[in-house]
Amino acid sequence: MKDFVFHNSTKLIFGKDKEQLVGQESVAYGKKLLLHYGGGSIKESGLYDRVVQSLHEQDIEVFELGGVKPNPRVSLVREGVSLCKEHNIDFILAVGGGSVIDSAKAIAAGAKYDGDVWDFFTGKSTVKDCLPIGVVLTIPAAGSESSDGTVITNEDGLYKRATGHITMRPKFAILNPVLTYTLPSYQTACGITDMMAHILERYFTNEKNVELTDRLCEAALKTIINNAHTVLEDPTNYDARAEIMWSGTIAHNDLLGTGRIGDWASHDIEHEISGIYDIAHGAGLAIVFPAWMKYVYKHDINRFAQFANRVWDVEIDLNNLEKTALAGIQKTEQFFSSIGMPVTLKEANIGEEHFEEMAKKGTERGPLGNFVKLYEDDLIQIFHLAK
Structure with missing residues (x-):
């Protein structure tokens, strides 16, 4: 067995209706939040309304960026980075599966970097810090809710690449199996x-x-x-x-x-x-x-x-x-x-x-x-x- 250091700092909150705690978990990291998600499924299911209500109960100002696709694209990540810098975002909340979480992680890293976020995926630069991230998981698959990595696709050349850093581990992840029923x-x-x-x-x-x-x-x-x-x-x-x-x-x-x-x-x-x-x-x-x-x-x-x-x-x-x-x-x-x-x-x-x-x-x-x-x-x- 090799020597190792195991340090996983993500707080995992597991069980029915636990998404109702998202506001009180998020407010510890600031009052300006970017809500990041995929398509319309979280709105159709009512999850979006429950999350936003919980955030508003804590007087958190919510900015939104939807549209994450499977195999998340760097173009949307760049859009998210610009939003974070323009509005001085304190915290990113990913509501979705691995693609949404990975996209949020890349945005979180890019928001703390002066260059192009794709630099992290080509080895031109390394991640040193990120905005804090939280997760409401809807698709059990990627494990990104408590990992320190992200995978992003660049439409220019169709490159799919990974990067990671300890600060990419979400601060908390809410896991409610009921959210996976549909x-x-x-x-x-x-x-x-x-x-x-x-x-x-x-x-x-x-x-x-x-x-x-x-x-x-x-x-x-x-x-x-x-x-x-x-x-x-x-x-x-x-x-x-x-x-x-x-x-x-x-x-x-x-x-x-x-x-x-x-x-x-x-x-x-x-x-x-x-x-x-x-x-x-x-x-x-x-x-x-x-x-x-x-x-x-x-x-x-x-x-x-x-x-x-x-x-x-x-x-x-x-x-x-x-x-x-x-x-x-x-x-x-x-x-x-x-x-x-x-x-x-x-x-x-x-x-x-x-x-x-x-x-x-x-x-x-x-x-x-x-x-x-x-x-x-x-x-x-x-x-x-x-x-």
Whole structure:
């Protein structure tokens, strides 16, 4: 196990009707607030009115910026940065899922910076400070509600890039499973895939003697798997929604990565796909992860066999660990398919025309991954495995 420092400062407020506390949680950070959200769903559900009322009860002046899209765009981030600087905003409240939260984080960083916010995503500059951020979570998926990172897409060149800093961790996050009842099944399934991918990125490590976090990863994966079909078949099942929502936060709050070095190649590969094709991040991960597994499993067959046994209950064949490992990969792919995710590029209507471009862009800053280092040709081969 590697040395580590675990510090997650986000206050998590979990349960029914907890969005009513948003005003009293926000007022501690100032009286001028930017309310950031996506489309009209929070208004149709009544959540917008409840949030605004709670903020007004604390005499908070509310400025608004809606319009966040999946794979959030830097153009809207720039608009938000300008609003924050023009009105001397004290605090940003993100009401939505990972895209809204990521957009809010980028705005929060840009508001404290004299240059262009995209500088943080190209390595031209590094984040040093942010405006404080709060969250009312409506889509359990990205784990951005208590992580220190953000991912933004630049329409110029279709680059999807990440950056992060400790000050990007939200000050608080309100998690009410009831708010997820009306999510479309496809969006729910994308979220389930995303949170599983966050765990898998940490699980496949070269670090030895990490039994505790292995077991924590496996428990979180099994919890998600055990509740996935329930929330899809019975969307208002509070207990199952609660398990999924809490799993999504645990998957990406850094606890499961303590003492180990995760991989993250699959996320980087998926960023190239959704950067060009604008597909849902979870759907892209359902395509990429099984292909990545098929490409790298021989690097550590024992770990893949362990994964198959502990997560998917595949009996270990001591005489043929490769068979066990491949069975685990197949179970993973079958599960993604069973919840309505595409598991091939063809299912997502994606052809081969951009394989070389995506591979080149994906590795232009160096090889991807830590479990196995992947170069341009490796990415092309993974894309072919995912066809």
